[in-house]
Amino acid sequence: MDRDGGTKEKTYSTEFFAMNTVMYIEAVGPESEEAVLAGCDKIYALDAMLSRTDPKSEISQVNAGAGVSEVTVSEETFRLLENAVLLCEDTGGTFDISIAPIMDLWGFSGSEYRVPAAEEIAATIGFVDYSGLILDSSNFGVSFSGDGMSVDLGAIAKGYASDCVLEIMKGFDIESALINLGGNVCVYGKKSNGEGFRVAIADPTHPTTYAGILEVSDLSIITSGGYERYFEKDGKKYIHIMDPYTGMPADSDLLSVSIVGPNGMRCDALSTALFVMGKEAAIEYWRAHRDFGCILVISETEVLASRDLEGVFTVTDGKTLDFFD
Amino acid sequence: MRLMQFPEVAEVFMKYSSAKLSLLGILTALSLTLSVLESLILPFSVIPIPGFRIGFANIVILVSVYLLGALPSVAIVLVRTAAVFAFGGNLTAFLFSLTGGLCAVSVMLILRNTRRFSFFGLSAGGAAAHAVGQIGAAMIITGTWELMGYLPVLVWISILAGLLTATLAVPVYKAADATSRSRGI
Amino acid sequence: MEAMDLSGDKKTSDLQKKPRYSPGLAFCRSDLVLVLCIAVLALFPYTVGKYLQARATSEQSGMAAVLTVDGKEVWREELTGLASETTYSVEFGTEEIVICADASGAWVEASDCPDQICVHTGKLSKVGQAAVCIPFRVVLKIVATNPSQPDEVDAVSGSCGGLYEILFG
Numbered sequence: 001m002d003r004d005g006g007t008k009e010k011t012y013s014t015e016f017f018a019m020n021t022v023m024y025i026e027a028v029g030p031e032s033e034e035a036v037l038a039g040c041d042k043i044y045a046l047d048a049m050l051s052r053t054d055p056k057s058e059i060s061q062v063n064a065g066a067g068v069s070e071v072t073v074s075e076e077t078f079r080l081l082e083n084a085v086l087l088c089e090d091t092g093g094t095f096d097i098s099i100a101p102i103m104d105l106w107g108f109s110g111s112e113y114r115v116p117a118a119e120e121i122a123a124t125i126g127f128v129d130y131s132g133l134i135l136d137s138s139n140f141g142v143s144f145s146g147d148g149m150s151v152d153l154g155a156i157a158k159g160y161a162s163d164c165v166l167e168i169m170k171g172f173d174i175e176s177a178l179i180n181l182g183g184n185v186c187v188y189g190k191k192s193n194g195e196g197f198r199v200a201i202a203d204p205t206h207p208t209t210y211a212g213i214l215e216v217s218d219l220s221i222i223t224s225g226g227y228e229r230y231f232e233k234d235g236k237k238y239i240h241i242m243d244p245y246t247g248m249p250a251d252s253d254l255l256s257v258s259i260v261g262p263n264g265m266r267c268d269a270l271s272t273a274l275f276v277m278g279k280e281a282a283i284e285y286w287r288a289h290r291d292f293g294c295i296l297v298i299s300e301t302e303v304l305a306s307r308d309l310e311g312v313f314t315v316t317d318g319k320t321l322d323f324f325d
Numbered sequence: 326m327r328l329m330q331f332p333e334v335a336e337v338f339m340k341y342s343s344a345k346l347s348l349l350g351i352l353t354a355l356s357l358t359l360s361v362l363e364s365l366i367l368p369f370s371v372i373p374i375p376g377f378r379i380g381f382a383n384i385v386i387l388v389s390v391y392l393l394g395a396l397p398s399v400a401i402v403l404v405r406t407a408a409v410f411a412f413g414g415n416l417t418a419f420l421f422s423l424t425g426g427l428c429a430v431s432v433m434l435i436l437r438n439t440r441r442f443s444f445f446g447l448s449a450g451g452a453a454a455h456a457v458g459q460i461g462a463a464m465i466i467t468g469t470w471e472l473m474g475y476l477p478v479l480v481w482i483s484i485l486a487g488l489l490t491a492t493l494a495v496p497v498y499k500a501a502d503a504t505s506r507s508r509g510i
Numbered sequence: 511m512e513a514m515d516l517s518g519d520k521k522t523s524d525l526q527k528k529p530r531y532s533p534g535l536a537f538c539r540s541d542l543v544l545v546l547c548i549a550v551l552a553l554f555p556y557t558v559g560k561y562l563q564a565r566a567t568s569e570q571s572g573m574a575a576v577l578t579v580d581g582k583e584v585w586r587e588e589l590t591g592l593a594s595e596t597t598y599s600v601e602f603g604t605e606e607i608v609i610c611a612d613a614s615g616a617w618v619e620a621s622d623c624p625d626q627i628c629v630h631t632g633k634l635s636k637v638g639q640a641a642v643c644i645p646f647r648v649v650l651k652i653v654a655t656n657p658s659q660p661d662e663v664d665a666v667s668g669s670c671g672g673l674y675e676i677l678f679g
Contacts, residue, residue: 014601016601033597185666199667201666
């Protein structure tokens with residue numbers, strides 16, 4: 001490939017399939033190709049480490065054995081679990097990685113969707129409790145307080161992956177990067193024309209169009225909403241975001257939640273948690289922390305956003321935007 | 326053959342004498358050989374369609390539309406295309422050859438029936454139809470209308486190829502004709 | 511079987527039933543007319559295409575490279591004013607196709623397909639030109655655009671985009 005020609009800036013991008021979705025990584029700079037490919041490798045490695053469908057992955061081994069005896073994991077997985085548990089505490093359990101048994105019950109782990117009976121949910125909901133996850137930092141051992149527990153990191157895997165990929169890419173000589181992991185977007189640096197990246201928020205009612213556009217740099221923008229994955233049975237719609245308290249799909253008054261912040265994993269967890277919390281609790285949570293940006297799509301025409309996003313976020317024609325403080 | 330138990334099939338076969346049937350077999354084999362030889366000699370990267378060729382195999386079709394008739398000619402095209410594919414082909418090349426070949430033989434039959442054209446007209450028309458059939462199939466399969474840009478050049482080359490094929494077919498026809506007359510078919 | 515019976519009876523009646531076609535074996539005037547007609551008709555799609563291309567190009571002043579898979583657009587890069595060489599690669603399972611673009615055009619840099627026709631097509635620099643990879647059903651083409659599009663975004667959060675629909679239907 002003839003790359004010379006005096007162009008200091010080279011753009012390299014790639015699109016591939018991992019973690020059950022489409023991944024896109026792009027970088028601009030002299031080492032853009034090396035950076036993107038290194039990011040690519042990291043994602044494949046993380047997929048192998050965290051996938052619940054691969055029985056050889058560390059998480060699968062934890063789910064298989066930790067209910068009985070301690071399972072040792074790598075330091076990276078251990079730290080990830082530690083941080084995940086902190087996020088569970090921070091969100092009051094609306095984000096809970098031990099939700100896996102409930103997800104299995106509804107068939108969201110495979111694709112055999114089903115509506116479980118109330119008794120089944122009642123019998124399984126007892127296993128959903130992140131405090132049952134016992135972490136021993138002396139030997140990176142993981143165990144569950146009860147057999148029947150299992151964890152699913154799907155709600156933060158892509159956010160965590162984008163953080164890892166960004167760290168790796170920053171180690172190369174690049175000017176800017178854009179990472180889009182199945183709709184989890186992370187941008188770094190500014191575009192070649194000096195402007196920040198324009199990231200749109202998908203309109204939950206018409207996902208091929210936009211609800212609004214953000215102009216940002218050096219941040220992650222992660223959106224959760226029931227419109228992405230769901231199944232319908234007997235005329236009712238069951239979304240894939242579970243409420244850890246009820247064991248059923250979250251009955252939220254929000255159509256989608258977008259979190260804007262520097263840490264991808266936290267944004268990912270918060271987007272799920274705030275969706276489960278619903279509008280009032282989500283706004284309260286933001287007021288208690290104020291260290292991230294928050295966009296709530298209420299209806300086909302109404303959008304709410306946190307005050308810190310004023311000036312960088314605009315909605316598309318036909319929608320109203322109100323800020324909350 | 327079990328097929329002969331079906332009266333319709335037997336009827337079709339009965340219309341042809343065994344001499345004609347053996348001529349059919351020989352021509353099919355000849356057509357296949359020419360097809361394979363041609364793809365060995367000419368790399369197709371010259372024209373960017375897989376399966377595109379000068380069409381020496383059409384020499385056989387030209388002869389057969391006069392000597393054997395419509396149905397056997399179509400049969401030769403089908404068998405030849407299927408055999409080339411079975412010998413290690415490319416599915417896309419097979420589809421394009423099939424559409425091209427069928428278009429070619431249809432056009433040749435139509436032109437033959439007007440009784441106004443010689444070998445050369447039939448061959449040129451058939452070759453052009455072959456090219457159009459191939460590009461048409463490619464446009465439909467890939468959904469790109471931009472491929473139409475290839476049509477003019479392709480058709481002109483096909484016309485020339487068709488004229489060449491006809492020239493080569495003349496002695497073949499003369500020989501086959503003489504032989505078949507002597508055999509009384 | 512009766513088909514094996516070569517007795518004269520069957521043969522002569524056959525000959526009488528079906529009129530025998532005798533081909534002219536020399537190039538005659540009708541042939542020439544036919545050939546010329548075909549040659550002229552073949553020009554038709556070309557001229558139509560060129561006209562459309564010219565009209566499209568004059569209305570818009572920019573051009574962009576567009577990559578489609580199975581007819582659906584998965585990648586678009588505005589070429590006018592593109593500052594640097596851009597590379598984009600897509601993976602289909604274990605196979606990959608790599609596209610490059612700069613301000614003057616776009617081309618298929620590499621592909622894992624057996625034919626390599628797409629790679630041999632070379633650089634596309636005019637609106638309407640295309641490189642096709644038939645085994646992957648991928649088309650790279652140059653389209654005319656209006657370069658000052660205010661609503662262009664770099665990414666969409668909360669949606670997987672075109673390739674997702676193609677992979678998952």
